[in-house]
């Protein structure tokens with residue numbers, strides 16, 4: 358016996374009463390290329406085994422029903438429960454599912470991505486290892502103009518000449534890689550030599566996150582307000598998890614991603630048919646976009662009546 362008495366612990370290994378299958382079909386990696394040098398690979402899932410005839414969504418239901426020990430019921434009832442939980446933001450059962458990804462992306466994308474604090478991350482160390490000679494380099498047709506409506510965004514392709522100037526500029530900064538290599542050869546530390554590389558250089562990490570927090574990430578980063586390059590990664594992640602948790606993904610699309618949040622003022626505007634009761638230009642523009650999306654008629658224009666002579670007096 359060891360000093361902790363651990364070898365005395367009796368483990369009750371209950372035999373499976375249901376047949377289970379591997380939700381990743383026995384694969385250790387589902388990999389998708391993103392842009393020229395990037396990728397997202399799903400490397401593990403929890404649960405990894407699901408009862409035959411169900412998807413990994415079962416783990417959400419299993420957790421939600423624990424309070425009264427009913428176990429899982431019919432697939433249709435389970436679907437209804439998952440959708441109910443999602444609609445009512447009963448989020449903890451979604452945290453029972455986890456995914457682990459291996460992601461390769463440019464540093465400027467990693468900076469946006471790392472702001473999502475609810476994941477576990479282990480990143481490539483450019484102090485320990487040499488940075489790869491790989492850079493995000495869009496094609497000429499992907500060079501976007503500054504958006505006029507969104508100060509943070511880009512839209513439509515720029516003209517060919519300007520696109521070429523931009524690509525020449527990227528060529529120049531990428532050429533710094535040669536100097537980086539030479540300085541490493543001369544003994545400059547990796548932790549310092551890397552600081553002259555552009556943010557288009559590639560890094561990589563393992564990223565593990567539960568489904569509740571992953572949906573939060575996807576809602577923000579699949580959205581059109583996010584930068585296109587991180588959106589490409591978010592869409593890839595969604596495509597990877599969708600076959601594993603199809604019911605939860607459908608609820609996410611229906612109740613979060615493609616839903617519209619209405620403010621009190623917007624509800625009032627719908628009820629009254631009048632313009633939004635605010636002088637705030639941006640809020641009004643946001644409402645206009647939602648109104649069009651909802652197919653609602655234009656608000657009734659309030660006519661300015663001429664004051665009568667007695668009123669003028």
Ligand SMILES: Cc1cc2nc3c(=O)[nH]c(=O)nc-3n(C[C@H](O)[C@H](O)[C@H](O)COP(=O)(O)OP(=O)(O)OC[C@H]3O[C@@H](n4cnc5c(N)ncnc54)[C@H](O)[C@@H]3O)c2cc1C
Pocket residue numbers: 472473474475476509570573577578582583584
């Ligand atoms: C289109 C877009 C533009 C952006 N622009 C900018 C910008 O200009 N500048 C900038 O700095 N950032 C910017 N961000 C990043 C943004 O402000 C968030 O930091 C990022 O989206 C992560 O969101 P989060 O904190 O909700 O996510 P997570 O870190 O994943 O957190 C998930 C949720 O957990 C809770 N939570 C986590 N940690 C804490 C905590 N410490 N305290 C309280 N609650 C916590 C919150 O409810 C949070 O919503 C932008 C993001 C988007 C999508």
